[in-house]
Amino acid sequence: MTVGNFKARSHHLMQDQVTGVIVQAINQVRVHEEIVKRAAQDTAFKIAVEQIDKVRDFLSRPQNILGSPMTKHGEIAEQVEVGIRNAREALAQEAMTVSIDEVGRTDATDYFINGVAVQSKFINGIDNNLRHVLRHLGKYPGFTNNGSYYMIPKDTYEAIQILLNGAHAEGLKVSTEETIKALVKEIEEQTGKPFSEVVQASVVDYPSVQVNTVGSTLDNEQQYLAKKNEGLKDVIYRQHRPSWHEAGKASLVGGAVGGSLSLATSLYAKYKAGKNVFKGDFTAADWQEVGFDTTKGATGGAVAAGAIYLMTNYARMAAPFASSVVSAIKGVASLAKDSRNGDISFDEFVDLGMIVCTEAAIVGISTVVGQSLIPFPVLGAVIGSLAGKMVAEFTTGQNNKIAQRLQDDMVAFRSKLDGKLKEILATIMAEFDRLNKLSEAAFDFRLNTNLIDCSVDLAVAYGVNPDKIIVSGKTLERFMFE
Structure with a gap:
């Protein structure tokens, strides 16, 4: 970037600002989607709790529950089954499939699941539970013909499965086990279907729906739902964090923008020189030059977009400021x-570098402090000091001699400022010091060969708990796919 072609900087400024707008749009889409999904999950949790509250409301009028104090658990089990199943489906943002309101309290059907009739049998004793199933089958012999089935306590069903698999069920006599097997066989013979199709397990055990325990059952379920909801929201958060994949997408878009702008600029320059691409005026050398400019613009746009993405997401820079910093870095490097x-x-070099960094300085001041806090008469001094600091920092590593001289000049310049201005300047400088060498790291392609190490260093720098930092490829793979 010589004095003669310094005007070309306007093209890079426009390209970087356009890239910044695109990156900001990518960030905003991700953040908006996260907000929407987390709100939807909270709404789902609210609906889920409402299903549990419906059961509590039913329990609040025990005089209306069918049966004696020893048998009320039968109708309680029906309400609990409906409430818990619907609550879990609501939390998963799925359609609630269990309905009970349209069923008569003494009908052959207790409730419907996915439109299929279900009869609930919660009887004390495994063999007694199966006898009640057979009794219902005797009264309604065609009950299971259309896919309808019976629901029994979860612990009862599990004990039966242990017996059917040839093992011994704890707490049962051998004679009782043989009776249970015979009852299972009779159910299969009467229905012509496997036991697992005719009888299924409830979501709760027999003890959980007793009059004196059902309150705790509902409380535990609501706690489970709350914990599950937080887990689902955490998944949403992780899915919408800044990622290397999205940074790559931003780089691709930035490359496309950079290539397009460079192509248009190059073609226009040729047109101004008297060569019209649409009239076949281009020679092989012209096409080669245009292609080189386009490739260079695409590469620069991709790198700029990746850097802006990192700075906006990991350093909390505003997109305009990040774009200006990228432009300033490229300009000073040239x-x-x-x-x-x-x-x-x-x-x-100093004069042109100050001009290059002035835009970033102005945007930085607006972003970090806010122009309304800076006395207008001293605004120029603040911008100049900040631009000088940026030139010095961007130059470090490229020409240490020049960088040191610039830093000395800036120290001398700041020493002449009054107290109020020094106070304002210190606030701004502190924010820039916090950003440290992030912009330099963003442009270092060598860092991409060891992304995990870099992310570990960044996490440590931001004070992340060491137990929560991923330090190996295997740990990263488990985190991403489990």
Whole structure:
């Protein structure tokens, strides 16, 4: 970037700002989607709790529950089954499939699941439970013909399965076990279907629906739902965190923008020189030059977009500020090269570098402090000091001699400022110091060969608990896919 072609900077400024807008849009889409999904999950949890509260409301009028104090658990079990199943489906943001309101309290059916009739049998004793199933089958012989089935306590069903698999069920006599097996066989013979199709397990055990325990059952279920809801929201949060994948997407978009703008600029420059691409005026050399410019623009746009993405998401920079910093870094790097080659003098390097960094300084001031807090008469001094600091920092590593001289000049300049201005400047400088070498790291392609190590360093720098930091590829793979 020599003095003669310094005007070309306007093209890079426009490209980087456009890229910044695109990156900001990518970030906003991700954040908006997270907000929407977390709100939807909270709504789902509210609906789930409402299903549990319906059961509590039913229990609040024990005089209306069918049966004696020893048998009321039968109708309680029906309400608990409906409430818990619907609550879990609501929390998963699925359609609630269990309905009971349209069923008569003494009908052959107790409730419907996915439109299929279900009869609930919660009887004390495994063999007694199966006898009540057979009794219902005797009264309604065609009950299971259309896919209808019976629901029995979860613990009862599990004990039966243990017996059917040839094992011994704890707490049962051998004679009782043989009776249970015979009853299972009779159910299968009467229905012509496997036991597992005719009889299924409830979501709760027999003891959980007793009059004196059902309150705790509902409380425990609501606690489970709350914990599950937080887990689902945490998944949403993790799915919408900034990622290397999205950074790559931003780089691709930035490359496309950079390539397109460079192509348009190059074609226009050729047109101004008297060559019209649509009239076949281009030679092979012209096409080669246009192709080089386009490729260079695409590469620069991709790198810029990736850097802006990292700065906006990991350093909390505003997109305009990040775009300006990217432009400033590229501009100072080009000027430093010209200075080393002897194309410009030190004074020219300083003057042009200050101009290059002025935009970033102005945007930075607006972002970090806010122009309303800075006395207008001293605004120029603040911008100048900040721009000088940026030139010095961006130059470090490229030409340490120049960087040191610039830093000395800035120290001398700031020493002449009054107390109020020094206070304002210190606030701004502190924020820039916090960003440290992030912009430098964003442009270092060598870092991409060891992303985990870099992310560990970044996490440590931000004070993340060491127990929560992923330090190996195996741990990262488990985190991503489990």
